[in-house]
Amino acid sequence: MGKESLRDHLDGNELDLSLSNLTKVPVKELAALPKATRLDLSCNQLTSLPDNFCTLTHIVKIDLSNNSLTCLPENIGNLQNLQHLDLLDNQLEHLPISFANLRNLRWLDLKDNDNLDKDLKRVAGDCLDDKQCRECAKRVVAYMSAIQTELETQKLKKLEKEKKKAAAREKKQEALRKEKQVQKQLERQKKTEEYEAAMAAKRRKEEKKERKNAKAAGQKANGVQHTPVKTKSGSSCLVVFITLCVTLVALGLGIYFFCESDKANALCVDLQWVIDTVVTTTKERTQQLRDKIASYM
Structure with missing residues (x-):
């Protein structure tokens, strides 16, 4: 589907691509239509969204109802301007952690995703009217934010734990290095003491020999004289x-x-x-x- 054919579906700022038998989202063509801030992709055959889909940051409303989506892009939180998201009747099991970054999301429908995580389904609640869908968006974003915070806390704890382990390993290695240095110093000192003792013994032996020779020479001299x-x-x-x-x-x-x-x-x-x-x-x-x-x- 080219850019020109997309223009045929553009009405003001709303681009209607519903019932188009799409299996892939034409992201490149959509990026060329920055005026299309409201995108309707309902009733197609989409099973997933490409990662570059989240580069369409100008979009404020997306309708993905009645598709076969099993998951959303992990970087969906990049859609900072998104306010309205319809995910009715898909096959989603969970939402990406970055969903917590959709701070401007005001409307959300997650009904009829039978495989959705039970805790998430409980938080989302019913979306039978506009008020409930607004509450759903608020609760789900808060829920995902809590999960994100917990994961970040766990990550920080893990990093801190790894840091402590690394510090303990470094401390142990430093202790071993110091112990080796002390051992080497003791060995050098021992060798030095042994060498000095050997030289002292050698000197004493030579002095004793010299005294003996001198004594013998004196006795010989006395005998001759x-x-x-x-x-x-x-x-x-x-x-x-x-x-x-x-x-x-x-x-x-x-x-x-x-x-x-x-x-x-x-x-x-x-x-x-x-x-x-x-x-x-x-x-x-x-x-x-x-x-x-x-x-x-």
Whole structure:
């Protein structure tokens, strides 16, 4: 059905497309006729309305009675200027939540929708006259608004619950991250302490080794310096002692034999005194040498 053929059904601001055997609504053509604010689509074969039907926001009255509609577009609330809606004798089961946005709706008929939700049917009530249809529009919009508010409340609660769960998960993850960080810090600290302990033990071991080596070196040095000295000193003294003894013995024998042959010789007398003095002195020196040798031994 073209635009020109639609004009044939236009009378002022009312477009009558009833009894036209329509199975689809010519939305594009209707949008081209903004003067047609009252649309009659009754007594056709419509089972549904396209989503773009709700772009016809200039329409204030729609008659969809005596069709086979099972549902309305979810965005029907976009028809902000709609004041009159006739849905008599269809197969509707429920109304979209956005129906609550039809704030300008003043007249509604939902009779003879046998499959309509019982609560919604109860709220709608009878629409036997103009007054009842006006009350029906008022009650149904209020009812759908309450449902919309409840759904939004539930949605907000759900979002809040999910937000809390997300926050709890984030908090738990943050706690786990902090726990891992603390664990890593403890592990690093433990490794550092173990390393420092190992280095300290190594240093103590090296210091102990150095002290031991120093002690051994000192003992070796003491052995080299003193023992040979003692031996050398003792040997020298012994040689001197033996030499002196031999000399004295030889001298004594010579004097003895000389004086035996000439006892009256004044020299022998003097020598005898000298010999006695030397013998005494020699005994004293010998004793001193023995004491000295004994101290080194």
